[in-house]
Amino acid sequence: MTPRKEPEERLKMGRPTKYKEEYCEEIIAHGHAGGTLLTFSIEKLVAEDTVHEWASVYPDFSESCKIVNALNKQKWIKRAEKISDGSLGSAPMVKFMLSACYGLREKTDVNQTGSLTLIGSAAEIIKQVADGSTTDTANN
Numbered sequence: 001m002t003p004r005k006e007p008e009e010r011l012k013m014g015r016p017t018k019y020k021e022e023y024c025e026e027i028i029a030h031g032h033a034g035g036t037l038l039t040f041s042i043e044k045l046v047a048e049d050t051v052h053e054w055a056s057v058y059p060d061f062s063e064s065c066k067i068v069n070a071l072n073k074q075k076w077i078k079r080a081e082k083i084s085d086g087s088l089g090s091a092p093m094v095k096f097m098l099s100a101c102y103g104l105r106e107k108t109d110v111n112q113t114g115s116l117t118l119i120g121s122a123a124e125i126i127k128q129v130a131d132g133s134t135t136d137t138a139n140n
Helices: 007-011 023-032 037-043 048-057 059-084 091-102 122-131
Strands: none
Touching: 023 037, 023 059, 037 048, 037 059, 048 059, 059 091
């Protein structure tokens, strides 16, 4: 009879991970060269989701991924600065990359003022809306 496996051993079943500890340093070097998490996953022949999974399982790799994201964010911010100085470049593309990839957005303040006056009881208004017979009583 085959001995029963401990629960920890059963969790180890499945395909072994392709993750290697040296990926922490490799991905930072990849980021310094302008690479992203996506291009690193392509280089390692794994899905981008796999790289994100590694980051959730291995804290050191997670930190390295954060560094790569910061390096790429810095790259796009520098491009935006060059364009604002009059250099050649596409301002809409830089704006898109900073908002789509890094969550940077233009701040928009909306201030709404005014008042609302209800004529009649709330029950009458609700009945009119439900019946589809709303009329503008303020202009009658």
